[in-house]
Structures are given as C-alpha cells and as structure tokens.
Amino acid sequence: MMTMENETPTHAASLKDVQQRRPEVARQNAVAKDAFNPNHIEVKDYSFFYGPNQVLFDLNMAFPERHVTALIGPSGCGKSTLLRNINRMNDLIDGISHKGDVLIEGQSIYDPFLEVISLRKRIGMVFQKSNPFPKSIYENIVYSLRVAGRNRKSELDETVETSLKAAALWDEVKDRLQESAFSLSGGQMQRLCIARAIANRPEILLMDEPCSALDPIATGKIEDLIHDLKKDYTIIIVTHNMQQAARVSDKTAFLYMGQLIEYDDTEKIFMKPSEPQTEAYVSGRFG
C-alpha cells in the first residue's frame, strides 16, 4: 500500500486560483482544438472483478483524443484498476474478470484476434513509482524498439534524442546517455520513464499518479511536460492532487466506490459540479 501522504488529496482547488498562477495554461486550455475524435477510448457498461470482489460498476465514459483526462476520487475507488485495464496490465493478476467492453478507436481491447502485445505497443504507461530498468539511459529509451525487433542504430539514436527532448530531459542527460539510469535524480527518473513510454510513438499515454513521489519542482516540470505532450497523445492521468488535476487536465472524471459519479470538463467539475459528492470531494470535505 502507498503511504498516507500520497493518498491524501491536496484540496483547495478553485480554478480561479489556478488560472491566476498559470495564466498561459489557462489560455491554452481555452484555445479550441483542431478536429479530434471525442471517443478515442470508449468504456462501455464496464464492470471489473478481482475474484469475487467487484471493483468497477457499469462504467460508461469516453476519453477524447489528444486531450488530458484526469481520474480523481478517494483511494481505493478503482482509478488505477480502470487505468490498468486499458492496456490490460491487470491480465497478470489471477482470477480477474470483466463485463462490458473497452474500445480503442472502435476496436475492443478484448478482441480475441488482437494480441495484447500489439495493444500495449499503442499505449505508453507511466507508473507511480518510477521504474527505470537496470540499464543505461540509452537502453531504457530504446527498450520498446528493441523488443519490437528494431535495432537500427540510426533509428535508435534518433528515437533517444526525440523522446528525451519531448520529455524535457535531453539537455540534462545528453552527455551521459551510457550511464546507468539509476544515476538520475527522482524527478529525472520519472521523466526518463515518460520518455521511455513515448519512445515507440504510442497514441495513448496512461499515467498513474506520476508525481506523487516527487518534490514540487520536479512535479512542475512534469506538469509542463504533460501540457506539451497532449498535442500528440491522448493522456489519462490518475491524481490525488486536486490542483494538479485542475492545472493539467481538460476533462475530469470523479470516481467513487467503483462508480463514475461525474465526468465533465475540468472547469465545470471544479467550479460548479452537479453532484453533491463531487462538490464535497473537490472542496476537501471528504476524501
């Protein structure tokens, strides 16, 4: 289990606050997007069970393409479970079962003709605890290419540079790519994991509390990064930090005990939520 500190949501999120602190973010949020698929990922009547325990109850929601969607809710409400089902990471666990479906661009992730590996190649994932491989920085980035059988040096070099640049890490590590990934600081490691997740150019990026183990400066860098990445990726981020959700996301879903309570534009969720439970949660009255 995670520590209490990580679990405790940081409240006091009024969008106005946030907008004052980060005007440029707010402006970008307001700019109308190019044409995009509002139903990039669709969750349909989705229920999920760990053995006999039902964890998700009849979820129905759609994640828009090239937007950031935040999943919020008290700990144990099923945010990670939902996230980890999108790339079928939960397949590793014995005794799981589900009802309903999850579609990516209309194709079911449970399609028996779809290989899990090819599904995961389309989806990058960043974990709460940064998990660099015990290899060099370079090898960490190119891992997803190598396992796909792509070993051409020029392609690998180019991928390392573009991924690290996209993860805003290039300038810090470009001179020590062959050093162990463990020589990096905590924040750098997490950005390395982000770079690794996007190295194989996925469409979707799943992030499970990517900043909960980081200090505020590192957190700020990653939030900026999420902003830059969303022009290319559909991002779903689980967070306990209300301010963070407000700062980085376009849409926010509030889950409570496995049920989707409210799902709307972030602005709406934080300014005038329609459900009293949402209101209570975002204003810190329970959690």
Added chain:
Amino acid sequence: MSTVLEEPRPVARPPRAANNAPVKPVGEVYVWVTAMGLAIGLFMILFLLGLIAYNGIGVFWPRNVAVVEFREDGPTRFMGGTRTMGVITLEQARDVRDLTPEQMESPHPANRREKQLFLGNRDAFGQAFAFFNAGDIVDVSYPKNVIRAERMEWGDALFFPVRIEDSAGNVVSVDDADFDTELKRLVREVVSRRTQISRIERHQIGRINLQMRDLELEERFYQRLDERSAADEAALAAVRERMADLQAEYQPLADRAGELRAKQREHTLVYEVITGQQRSMPVGDLVSYYYPNQLSVLGKTRHFFAHIWDFLSGHPREANTEGGIFPAIFGTFVMTLIMSIAVMPFGVMAAIYLREYAKQGPLVRSVRIAINNLAGVPSIVFGIFGLGFFVYFVGGTIDQLFYPKGLPTPTFGTGGILWASLTLALMTVPVVIVATEEALAAVSRGIREGSLACGASKWQTIQHLVLPASAPGILTGLVLAMARGAGEVAPLMLVGVVALAPNLPIDGMFPFIHLERKFMHLGFHIYDLGFQSPDSEAAKPMVFATTLVLILVVIVLNLTAIMVRNHLRKKYAAGTF
C-alpha cells in the same frame, strides 16, 4: 569471547509489571548461548583450516637432516649400529605399554619420550620412518655434506655421496673439485631426457596405441561376423594394412625410447648411507637433489617453492605417494566445470518455469517440496542412480548405437568424467533451482510491468530484465552447488573416478575433450593416499598437502563465482527497489 564477558552489566533496575512481579530479562541468556554456538563453530573451522594449512604447507619446507647418536650402553640401536640419520619429524610421549620398568622409574623424563625420524632410503632400510627412544640420544649433529635426493622409485634417499662412475670406467670422486658441477649437469641431462622419453611414450606411442586399440576392435568385429561380404573382406584388409602401417610407425619410436632409457643408466652414483653401507643407483633414477644442511633461509625458500610447484604440476609416482597431483587437480577442475555447465541451464530453466510460468497451486507447491527434499538425499544414492541410469542405461545405449565395434569393451558404458559430472549436476540441481527461484522472485514487479507496458512479451521481459537482474542470485546458487559438488567423493567412486588415470580428460589428442575417460579427483586422491596406500605414515604429509589443495581449489572456484557475482551486483545495484 573474553572482551564480551568483560562488558559491564546494565545497572538499571528491572521494570516492574503491573502486578508488581519483577520482570526478568528472560532473553539475556540466549545471547550467550547463540554467541557460544558461533564461537565454537568458528573455532573449530579455524582450527581445522589452520591444522591442514600448517601440515600441508610444512611438507614442502626443506628441513635439516640430523645424524643422531645413541648411548653405547643403551638398548636403542639402528640396523645394529649406534647412529642413524634422518629428518626429525615428531617428538612425543611414548605409549606407557612400551616402557620398560627402568624407563618408567627413570628420573629423566626424556626416557619416556620418543622421536620420529624420516629415514628415507626405503630400499636400504625397508622402512621410511622409525621411532627412537629420546632418552638414548646423546648427540644430534647436522653434517654439511648430506644429500637429500628425490628418486623415481623408493622415495627420497638421504646419503653421503661417494663418486660418479660412467660405463666407460671414468670416475669423479666426491673429493674432486668438480664433483658437484658434474652431478648437477648429469641430473639436468637426465631430467631433460626423461621429459623426452615421456613425450615419446606418453604422447606419440600413446596415440599409436589408442589407434591400434580401435583398429583391433574393428578387426575383431569383422572377424566375428558369421558371413563376410566382399566389402567386409576389403574393410578387414584395410584395417590390417593400417595396423601394419602403425606398427611400422611404432618401431622407430620404441627404439628411440629404448636408446634414451639406456642413456639414463650410463652414469652411476655411488653413495654411503648412515650404516656405512655403500650403495649405488643410476643417475637416471634421480629427480632432483640438494644439500639440506647447507641451505640458507633464502635457499630453503627457493626449494620450498620449487617443491610446491613440482607437487602441483607433476604427475604422481609410486602408487600416488610421491610426485605431484596435477591430474587430480585437473580432473577436479574439469569435473566441476562440466557439472556447472550442465547444472546451470537445467536449474535456471526449471526455476524460470516454476516461478514465472507455472500456475502457482498445490501441484507446483509439491514439486517445490520434492526439489527441496532432493537436496537432502544422501550423495551415495545419487552415485548409485548415476551408475544405473547414466553409465549402464544411457552409456550402454550410446555404445550400442555409436560404438558397436568396441563391444563388449564399453566406451561410454563405463564410468567416466561426463557421467560423474552429470551425476553431481543432478545432485546439485536443487540448490541452483532454489537459489534461482529466490533471485527471480526478488526482481521487482515495477520493472516487470514497465517492460510489459513497453510491449515486451513475457519471455522478452525475462530475457532482457529479469534474468540479468537475478544473475547475482543465480550465481550464488552456482557457488553453493560447486562447493557441494567439488568436495563430493562417495558418488564419484561409482561413476568414473580412479586412483590413477593414464590420461587427462582434456589433452592434445583428437577430439581433445574425452568425456568418456576415467579421471582423478582430489577428494578420491586423499582417500586413496590416506587409506589405501601401504605406508600410511609416509603418505600422511601428502594427505595434508592434497587436502589443502582441495580446499584451495574449492575456494578458488567459489571466489571466482563470487567475484563475478559482485561485479554483476554492482552493475544492477540499484535494481532492487
């Protein structure tokens, strides 16, 4: 221990429980019990190692040769005389049952003690060691002109040189100024000639013999056929022709060896032993010689290292009691190596299946319990299994399929280094499985999930991340397996170890690695020296030295594996979160 005992006891009063009963520090006594256990264990190990190291290394130090004089009126005599000569190896209290009443009453305690001397000259005296009553010794001197000579037969000789004669009647007397240079030159010559002879006999003639043996087997095979076709007749003729060729090749080599052997006997060394008897031997019998009582500490050190080198690199002589133990060291190394090569893939694959792929449940649990129990099966049982399965079944089948011409003489159907290694591999595989499973389990879930999220398959994850990260732990298992395997003797006696093997399992003869050959092993060598040799007293130093080498071999093997492991561990140091 003593420093621990002196530690001041805590003075604070024991706290009282609620019911006012004094709370005793009940755990305290167990600190001492456990510490005692550790101390006793450590002491015993260090004592054993120290004893072996002291005795094992002491063998090689060239010690002075003493001339010992007995009382004219005492009972002690050596070959009828009052003098003897030898290396004083031991002084100890005599067994009371051997004491005469006078000795028992004697005011001199020396009368109840005895000295053991290494006399050498087993050919002259019939024994290499003897005990003498310490009380009867009146003088001990160390004459400078004593030679200690290592010989091809009869062990070492201790003597005073007299002269060198050659077959033509030329004589160099010990009083001549160039006696020593002459002897040195001759010994150098015979040593190099001996190397030549052994090269001819061991390698060239040995190779011909092996080919001859194969051809004879083939010849017999064709002869035994009930009906021979024309092709068979032709094959038989070809075999006979090749045998004739080999015979022709053999003859000049044998002649050359005979010639060299005759040269070895050209010069004779005449010497005098302590009883005054003059004896002689061909210089060709000498391996080396030196004047122990003339050596400075530096000279002794040189001899010390030379002796160690000869011991480690030489072949055994005289039923293993003399010479070196190189074949045994080599056999132990090769066997342990083959065992490791066999045990690693099997153990690691089994562990990967058990830990990564098998569905955890009652079946896997019972397999795991069975593996752990396998580690506790007595090694002799593995020996018997190896004999029955590997030697008779697998080896017998191989012989029938691939070496039918040799039958009934077995090729693989008899004990050999491959079967011995596989038997030990089977014995140690549980160790590797258990260690590997633990190492695999220790690889963090985060890394596995990270890899899967990158689109890697399960096997790719294992191959690229899990196995490298658990390599240190797997090597720990290998270290344990090698430590257990290299020191094992009992099962080997059934599956291929011999006291004296004519050939090494790896040599310059095609196909270079001879897995079917019988081999020598340090552990068995110790057993053979200590319990099977006719003169156990003479073999004792060799037993200690060989034991020391076995321990060192095991340590070297382990250290290598540990160093590799630490290197890997450093590489993946931060890999464990």
